[in-house]
Amino acid sequence: MATQLFVPNFRIDECLEQIRECLEKGWTGLGFKTLEFEKAWTEYTGLPHAHFLSSNTVGLHLALRMLKTRHGWSDGDEIIVTPLTFVSSNHAVMYEGLHPVFADVDESLCLDPADVERKISAKTRAVMFVGIGGNVGRYDEIVALCRKHGLKLILDAAHMSGTRVEGRHVGYDADVTVFSFQAVKNLPTADSGMICFADAEDDARARKLSWLGINKDTFARTNAQGAYKWMYDVEEVGFKYHGNSIMAGIGLVQLKYLDRDNAYRRQLAVWYSRELAQYPHVRVVDHSEKCESSRHLFQVRLSNRDEMMFALNEHEIYPGVHYRDNTQYRMYAYAQGTCPEAHRASDEVLSLPMHLGVTAHEVAKIASLLGKHAK
Ligand SMILES: *Cc1c(COP(=O)(O)O)cnc(C)c1O
Numbered sequence: 001m002a003t004q005l006f007v008p009n010f011r012i013d014e015c016l017e018q019i020r021e022c023l024e025k026g027w028t029g030l031g032f033k034t035l036e037f038e039k040a041w042t043e044y045t046g047l048p049h050a051h052f053l054s055s056n057t058v059g060l061h062l063a064l065r066m067l068k069t070r071h072g073w074s075d076g077d078e079i080i081v082t083p084l085t086f087v088s089s090n091h092a093v094m095y096e097g098l099h100p101v102f103a104d105v106d107e108s109l110c111l112d113p114a115d116v117e118r119k120i121s122a123k124t125r126a127v128m129f130v131g132i133g134g135n136v137g138r139y140d141e142i143v144a145l146c147r148k149h150g151l152k153l154i155l156d157a158a159h160m161s162g163t164r165v166e167g168r169h170v171g172y173d174a175d176v177t178v179f180s181f182q183a184v185k186n187l188p189t190a191d192s193g194m195i196c197f198a199d200a201e202d203d204a205r206a207r208k209l210s211w212l213g214i215n216k217d218t219f220a221r222t223n224a225q226g227a228y229k230w231m232y233d234v235e236e237v238g239f240k241y242h243g244n245s246i247m248a249g250i251g252l253v254q255l256k257y258l259d260r261d262n263a264y265r266r267q268l269a270v271w272y273s274r275e276l277a278q279y280p281h282v283r284v285v286d287h288s289e290k291c292e293s294s295r296h297l298f299q300v301r302l303s304n305r306d307e308m309m310f311a312l313n314e315h316e317i318y319p320g321v322h323y324r325d326n327t328q329y330r331m332y333a334y335a336q337g338t339c340p341e342a343h344r345a346s347d348e349v350l351s352l353p354m355h356l357g358v359t360a361h362e363v364a365k366i367a368s369l370l371g372k373h374a375k
Contacts, residue, residue: 002316003366008188009261009356011253018249030211033245037252038194044255045169047177047196049203052243052251053210056158056180056193060092060128062206062241063154063176063195068096070202071152073125079154080119080127082111083326083335083342089130089156090326098125102327104339109285109299109349110137112341113145120145126152129174131160132322133297133351134186134262135287136170143173154178158193159296161186162262166290171196181247186262186294187254192247213238264356265295271360272298272352275367281374285349297322301348304375308350311373317366320351 022028034052041050053059075097081090083102093100103119106112109132116127129142146153155171158180163170171177179194181187197203208215213236276282285299299322302308312319325346327335352366
């Protein structure tokens, strides 16, 4: 049997029950389950607001659009970002005509506060932090830096569904936190995401902007009394970014299992770490002791990473790479050479199979292959 990096685990009967409910009711779109899921997400995370979207990518865009317009940022203003992320994070900055300034990462593979501080200029408006693999890294120092310099903080929490610090779910101290419920993330639907603003006014505006700027959602309109249901107003040019009830129904089921699933991921991490401790050439990327990590990823660093990929593939083990240094992409090449640590990591990191179907036996087998081939 092949061992893949990620395999989503759907509770099929329960998901079908949710979908059936939508179909029988004749309500598959915005409203109904999307509202129920938003409520469940605020209860789960303790975050004050949550708005369900069609993906994390659109959420990051919405976050930047809203911050830019609310605070009067100009085209070309700077957002400090990380080169070790999925391109969504940095594209979202580009969508708004803002300028991604890359700061380097530290050994957690998350932003290094010292380099972030070095890269702050008169044009810096915000920092976007990515919690790689569910890890918080030195996020608390980034929060402090943003407060000190009057910068907004966007948390790309695509990997962080279920990550807690001192019992508290991450995101409460960011201006906006965006989650992904894409199929390989910890809470898999098919494609969807959640945007969580700290501020109630921002949340209300996000609801309008994610539905073309219309100031009332369809569900509320359909259920409104009287003949003027179509008399909504459009206040600004919005987007079609909201999520739908089919995805929300699946999300409601998956949320019930999120903590249990994450506990198993942490168990896998313990097994990997224990097995790999005997091999000095395999450097484990540890997660901060401060957090109970969602453990989206288990990453190691190897000087012969590419060779190792092939060696594992021969045994039908298919690890991944998170991520290629984004400054190596043509469109971000202007920043080449500005983040040497991220560049080094990009050549060395390997993400080992991490999903609910991986067994202790497979972990031992993968670890011994790593030990055998590591240089
Ligand atoms: C998956 C991912 C995204 C994009 O999420 P979607 O829901 O697929 O749009 C953004 N940032 C990071 C770090 C991701 O891993």
